[in-house]
Amino acid sequence: MLTPDDIQALLLTLKLAAVSTVILLLLGTPLAWWLAHTRWRAKFLIESVIALPLVLPPTVLGFYLLLALGPNGIAGGSTLAFTFYGLVIGSVIYSLPFVVQPLQDAFISVGRRPLEVAATLRTSPLMAFFKVAMPLARPGFITAAILGFAHTLGEFGVVLMIGGNIPGETRVASIAIYDHVESLEYAQAHILAAVLLIVSFVMLVAVFILNRRFRTVRL
Amino acid sequence: MRYRSLAQALLILSMVSGTAMAETVNIAVASNFASAARAIIKAYPNSTEDQLNVIPGSTGKLYAQIKNGAPFDLFFAADSKRPELLHSEGFVIGGEPHTYALGKLVLWSPAHRGLISVTALLDGDFRYIAIANPRLAPYGDAARQALSALGYWDSLQGRLVIGESIGQAFQYVDSGNAELGLLALSQFSGSHREYSGAIGRVPDDIYTPIQQQVVMLSDKSGARAFLEFVSSGIATDILRTYGYGVP
Numbered sequence: 001m002l003t004p005d006d007i008q009a010l011l012l013t014l015k016l017a018a019v020s021t022v023i024l025l026l027l028g029t030p031l032a033w034w035l036a037h038t039r040w041r042a043k044f045l046i047e048s049v050i051a052l053p054l055v056l057p058p059t060v061l062g063f064y065l066l067l068a069l070g071p072n073g074i075a076g077g078s079t080l081a082f083t084f085y086g087l088v089i090g091s092v093i094y095s096l097p098f099v100v101q102p103l104q105d106a107f108i109s110v111g112r113r114p115l116e117v118a119a120t121l122r123t124s125p126l127m128a129f130f131k132v133a134m135p136l137a138r139p140g141f142i143t144a145a146i147l148g149f150a151h152t153l154g155e156f157g158v159v160l161m162i163g164g165n166i167p168g169e170t171r172v173a174s175i176a177i178y179d180h181v182e183s184l185e186y187a188q189a190h191i192l193a194a195v196l197l198i199v200s201f202v203m204l205v206a207v208f209i210l211n212r213r214f215r216t217v218r219l
Numbered sequence: 220m221r222y223r224s225l226a227q228a229l230l231i232l233s234m235v236s237g238t239a240m241a242e243t244v245n246i247a248v249a250s251n252f253a254s255a256a257r258a259i260i261k262a263y264p265n266s267t268e269d270q271l272n273v274i275p276g277s278t279g280k281l282y283a284q285i286k287n288g289a290p291f292d293l294f295f296a297a298d299s300k301r302p303e304l305l306h307s308e309g310f311v312i313g314g315e316p317h318t319y320a321l322g323k324l325v326l327w328s329p330a331h332r333g334l335i336s337v338t339a340l341l342d343g344d345f346r347y348i349a350i351a352n353p354r355l356a357p358y359g360d361a362a363r364q365a366l367s368a369l370g371y372w373d374s375l376q377g378r379l380v381i382g383e384s385i386g387q388a389f390q391y392v393d394s395g396n397a398e399l400g401l402l403a404l405s406q407f408s409g410s411h412r413e414y415s416g417a418i419g420r421v422p423d424d425i426y427t428p429i430q431q432q433v434v435m436l437s438d439k440s441g442a443r444a445f446l447e448f449v450s451s452g453i454a455t456d457i458l459r460t461y462g463y464g465v466p
Contacts, residue, residue: 071395081396082347082380164380164391165352182279183354
């Protein structure tokens with residue numbers, strides 16, 4: 001069965017995915033809202049930057065992050081690599097398109113009309129967002145949250161580059177699986193891999209059921 | 220019509236390559252040996268005839284690929300374990316595995332200058348020390364043995380950062396994220412870059428010698444010829460300049 005080390009790796013993975021998803025929703029919502037409503041002609045530039053993690057190899061992202069998190073980067077003197085917070089920063093960048101794109105689609109399909117109606121009823125723009133736009137875009141939020149969470153669970157290359165494989169801090173499940181496979185411990189690799197497979201599958205099923213029910217959000 | 224011209228082209232190509240007696244030799248090498256292997260190939264007289272391809276990777280990954288049918292003719296591993304496994308599993312052609320180079324462990328601190336002892340560095344002020352994964356990489360295993368022998372293994376827990384390979388451990392130090400690293404001497408030699416800082420020699424007798432072994436996986440004459448060249452005087456001189464011991 002699962003060893004205590006493997007359970008620790010799984011719990012760490014869930015914690016990383018949960019923290020990252022909350023931050024992704026907080027950052028992604030205003031960003032997606034702005035992208036859905038701005039008339040700025042060069043917004044495709046921002047959209048391209050957000051979509052970059054979809055096409056970049058994780059090694060590229062991980063390599064730049066290793067430099068950015070280092071003493072000559074954002075942390076200024078110390079390093080954020082090899083820490084849980086370093087992984088959170090990496091995950092947020094890595095999973096951003098998976099959160100922003102469904103939210104942007106949802107906000108576009110909600111459209112301006114409901115907000116204009118709310119405005120005629122003297123609702124403030126902020127209240128209109130929370131009371132009208134958010135409930136209407138709910139399937140988009142659920143899709144974004146599940147995809148952000150699931151994608152962070154599956155993160156490997158970036159963590160391999162910036163993590164340093166520290167138990168309880170940066171040794172997530174995907175890294176533990178890699179260690180097991182490389183050291184020929186296939187039985188342990190199988191169990192941990194099966195847990196991730198099932199969790200990921202269940203979450204994707206949830207996304208597809210949701211999309212069928214609401215028919216408003218594309219994956 | 221198109222097919223016929225393609226067939227003709229292939230025929231001519233096969234005649235051309237046949238007359239030159241040239242062979243393609245795929246050489247799988249442990250990452251730490253890749254640049255030394257390229258230097259040896261440069262000095263190899265037959266390299267104008269035979270096409271020698273260097274395929275770098277971690278010893279564990281290359282081992283798994285060979286077991287699953289990778290078309291490699293030679294395998295220069297970073298340890299003796301994987302070549303011996305391949306030998307006992309019947310993948311090796313032409314003789315027992317033999318040691319081509321001895322790996323040496325060093326402690327690197329970019330912030331220090333001059334000669335400094337390993338223990339002085341380990342007693343100093345630092346947040347992280349990088350090593351290769353002791354479970355996967357021979358240099359990582361040697362690092363664990365050395366730190367245990369010096370009595371630092373337990374006290375360093377929580378400050379050890381583990382690279383997937385010795386190459387990644389190097390990157391952790393080179394990028395400034397870790398202050399110290401137990402690395403391979405070969406990583407500092409024969410490079411195009413100058414590395415600053417202090418390099419402490421780890422005493423040879425506190426870790427099991429890192430015997431890097433090679434095996435032949437096919438009976439190509441080009442592979443055999445290159446393997447013979449690796450134990451020649453020219454090649455062993457290159458090995459020494461790259462920081463390896465010669466058996």
